[in-house]
Amino acid sequence: MSDAENVLVAALRLSAKERAAVAAALIQSLDEPEQTTDDVEAAWDEEIQQRLADVDAGVVTPVPWPEARRRILAAAKGRREAP
Template structure:
C-alpha cells in the first residue's frame, strides 16, 4: 500500500522534532539542483560583492530600522 503525499505528511508530523528536521532536510536534498556547498559559496560570493560595493562607495548602507521597515512594508 502506498501513502499519498498528504498521508505521508500527516505521519511525518507525528515524529519527534529532531527526526522531522532530519527527514525534511533529506527530502529537500533529494530535489535540490545545487549542493549545500554550492549555495554557501554563492552566498559568500554575494557577501563579498556587497562588501566591495560598500568599500568602493558604489552603495550606501542604511540603518536597520529603515531596512526593517522596508522589509515589512512588502508584506
Template sequence: MTRKQKEAVFDGALKLLPEERAALAGALIESLDESVDADAEAAWGREIAKRAKDLDSGKALGVPWSEARRRILKTNGRDSS
C-alpha cells in the same frame, strides 16, 4: 516542553545582550536545516564579498536598520503607518 517552560526559555533569551540574542537566533535558524548546499554556500560567499566591496568602495550605500525594517514591514503589508 510545556507552554510555561517555553515562556521561561523565551523570557531568558530576552535577558541576553542584543548580540547574544542575534547569535542565538542565528544558531536556532541554522538548526532547522541540516543539509548544506555547497554550491549555494559558495554563491552566497561570493555575493557577500561583492556587497562588502561595493560598500567599502562607496559604490553602494547602506541604510539604517530602522529604515530597512520599515521598508520590509511595508513590503510585507505589516506597515503600521
C-alpha cells in the same frame, strides 16, 4: 490582506529562534535539488564579497536596521516608501 502578508504578520509575532527556523525552512525550500550545500555556500560567499566591495567602494549606502525594517514592513503592506 494577501496570504503572504498574513504569513509575514504571523511570523513576526514568533520568537527570534522560531523566526530563524521558519526563515531557514523557507530558504531551504527554494534551493534546487541538484545544488549541493557547498555550491550554495560558495555562491553566498561570492555574493557577500561583492556586496562588501560595493559598500567599500561607495557604490551602495548601507541602511540602518530600523529604516530597513520600516521599509520591509511597508512593502509587505503594499506600500513603497522612499529611501
